[in-house]
Amino acid sequence: MTQNSEHTPASADLDPTVAAIAEDIVTEDAAPVAPEQTFADFGVHPAIVEALEAKGIVHPFPIQAMTLPVALGGHDIIGQAKTGTGKTLGFGIPALQRAIGPGEPGWDGLEAKGTAGAPQALIVAPTRELAVQVAGDLTAAAARRPLRIATIYGGRAYEPQIEELQRGVEIVVGTPGRLIDLMRQRHLRLDLVNTVVLDEADEMLDLGFLPDVETLLAAVPAVRQTMLFSATMPGPVVAMARRYMTQPTHIRAADPEDEGLTKKDIRQLVYRAHHMDKDELVARALQAEGRGRTIIFTRTKRTAARVADELTARGFAAGALHGDLGQGAREQALRAFRNGKVDILVATDVAARGIDVDDVTHVFNFQAPEDEKTYVHRVGRTGRAGNKGVAVTLVDWEDMPRWSLIDKALGLGQPEPVETYSSSPHLFSDLGIPKGTKGRLPQAKRVLEGLEGETLEDLGGPEAKQRDGGRGRGREGGRSRDGERGGREGGRGRRSGEGRDAARGGGRGERSERSGRGRGEAPAEQRAGARSRGEAPAEQRAEGRGRGRGDGRERTASRSEAPAARTPEPVAGVELTDARRAERAEARAEARRRRGGRTRTRRRNGEVVDG
Template identity: 65%
Template sequence: MGLRSVRAPAPAPPRGGSRRASERLPALTSFRDLGVLPLIADALEAVGIVDAFPIQEMTLPVALAGNDIIGQAKTGTGKTLAFGIPIVQQVLAPEDEGFAELPDPGKPQALVVVPTRELAVQVAKDLEAAGGRRGVRVAQVYGGRAYEPQVEMLRKGVEVVVGTPGRLLDLAKQGTLELGHVRMLVLDEADEMLDLGFLPDVERILSRIPDGRQTLLYSATMPSAVVALARQYLTQPVRVNATNPDDADATVANTEQHVFQAHQLDKPELLARVLQARGRGLVIVFCRTKRTAARVAEDLTERGFAAAAVHGDLGQGQREQALRAFRNGKVDILVATDVAARGIDVEGVTHVVNHECPEDEKTYLHRIGRTGRAGASGVAITLVDWADITRWQVINKALGLSFYTPVETYSTSEHLLSLLDIPADAKGVLPRAERTRAGLDAEEVEDLGETGQRRPRTTGGSSGGGTEGDGSRSRRRRGGSGSSGSGASTEGSAAEAAPATEERAPRSRSRSRRRTRSGQPVAGAPAEAEQTPGA
């Protein structure tokens, strides 16, 4: 496999990105200058995106020419549009000339594989924004939701599918998702898919896609396994490294970092003061475990903050409810496990707090990458307990940071207040005058027909395809309406149809006993009946 490499130059002023129009600088390169179709450029400008980041500026001409790409850039520097624009520009939409001549119109022409549900939602949203005026249809396919709506969307016809490996593979095995017409494939956050153990599923998906496709692989880091994957499945790729040679740090330069050694018992009080820093906007608090995330969110709510939790023990509807409330400003603090470290791209996140020391340097980078995005500035705060000092020192050395020995810090420490610009009179409870957010309860919980939830047990079972999460079918069974339409009667439905009086009436069971001697029946002995009362 030939490998060409392109590295970002070291520009005098920082290059532009997907900035808001009001922030545009005169020397930036616009998407129109890079050959993007006017309809796509108009759609991006309508949401305030005008100029290109380095990864976009370097990738778009190569991708639009049909080359395979290995793209690497720091978290938060615009990789989504770097592959999203080529997709929505090169697929044929229903209104395009030549769409009817496709071998099977309405079957997916492009596939984007991502590691997490939250990232699938975010990527699909960006693709819809870029391709909306062209009429490009985008489907989100991921676990935790009922199969039926996703299957129905695929049957109606889509041009682009964005999904997680497990659900994509399930639908492909069922024959619902046809990958034989995919001409563009994107593997986004490949290093995260490797860490989560999705590599075998990704390879099975790749085996279902025809050769001759264009493949774009994007990742914040490039471990050897990801490079090996690229060498196996990409054809003469161009490697695009959009890191500035003058910026050797692994972290984004405009993210201000603080590391404090904090006692576990003082963290709730310390965190409450941190959240009252002047100029603080939206905040994401990362926790190591699901239980800690739930407890921290509950504690912050009791202290008067508008907080919501996102972790694996919540249903997908609850997770999306919390994310919508966060994006809409109904809550301004999101407490999350690493499930949210990828895919949350919310404008206005000014602070990220690591409630505990991250597991490794990659986790640290992805967490603090939720702030300081798209050219904005941000603050990252890490609280390291005494037991985690060694782990933090390993992270510090790997990233070349200057916090090898974190300063011992308490909620009343003067340096904490001065470094983070916290008012001196701040207490551990948010003043009532500042409790202006509507809160999580103001956001509706969407009924997603979720799979995998614990429901009242029915002996009739459920058919494949995620109908276990279909609330309407569960209600029909509990209601005892009899036939489900298939004509088959199940033990569970029959039991529900039985009269209640019969269920409560005591029943007697009789059984015959035959006399035996040494295990052999006695000839001519009559059988005896034994009555056993039953409840």
């Protein structure tokens, strides 16, 4: 461990961006902590130590061992470490230790001042998933103390969060947008916060949240402890640290045997693969010996939904996690993944930020990442907490220029990945795939419950009402884009299915349309012709059919009762122009000529009408 007592970056390996605030920063490089050290050795509250031991957490990781002595002393900290190194407890334990819960020493003084129940610590995270993860870790660490921890983020109803704040909380964990909303509505009180934590500050920069973070920092007291944690230190993050922190100590977890940008515990394999063979290749690779929980990364939401659907069809227990899913479906997929009901999570980069599951054994880059930073984030989902991991990257031919830049930036030494197919012998030997494995999971191995085994929580938010709740007016009957397996969150959505690219089974919309025609609905050409002859617009017909009807079966019945094709009747409330009347008369005349001049008699409102 080295420390520059003159507050200058004497160490040559200090980042150039950090050097810009050298006068204000003490730099410490963390050496590996001795195995016999425990959290109790750092003066952590006995109740917190007991709670951690109950979870099997006894020895701190390097970033925790370096952070705790400084943070417990109340000093500002910039913590920099690779993903998966235990940063959460590095800032979580000091925040918990400083907070005072109901009935604890000092609580009476807070009640006397009228400040009991006001938030004492604020932890800001860039994504909902990360906020939930951090809150869960803090709740586990505070299990033996009466501290109340609230998780505040978007996608959920406001009312439960407001009620929780009104009942009183000691620690608030949340995302910037919802925190600012509740602060401006005067439901979230920040004037008594004494500890502020900014987690994944570089990700906040990427997502455009730094202005919101500065808004929150301006609302908390000037005298406070601020801890900023970030995997990298880009210029805007450094500028924010200089503005809002007081002589922060810059701490980095350094492993002399792991100098690369990616962790040494991760075995990285790169293959050049054809996009039409990727599904089969991945399906076989997922049957490798020793594979546990697996995350598959894609660049687009549509690809994530399609791949998850394809793997499910092949017998795997897979779930999707992407931005088109409602918050309820996203949390359902994460719970199912953590609870072992699905062992494969197909996710986009943004949705997967903050996923912290220690026993992920494999990561697949189904599509090459955009840049080296995204690559590091992806592969960092495995090999966490001292475990080993495998990262497999599939590079399309058109992605080779991008991959060469990523390889050069990270020094991976694989600028020209070997051409690989699902039947390539080296694929089987590299990953330990049993000989003869095909792209479908054998029936005997399909033992997991899948997403259906995880309860879908009703969050009660606006998304649930608008997208996850009522039935849409679309004719195709496609599933909601926010519902797991095409609409578990509330039935039919606002847009029809789009093949397997809609979230978890959107292609049912097309099947629904075909089945509707089989029940007697006019073909598209006839419906288009009917509209050209003066029939009311589809929206009015749909509204008329849906008025007073309770479910989709009645709407289907009303369509099937209609003849397949006939001369349309005038629609009430729709005024016919002279040209339209002439067109209709011509159509009736043409019909008579086809019948050989014969006419037929029809009745309308009790009057005889010549057809």
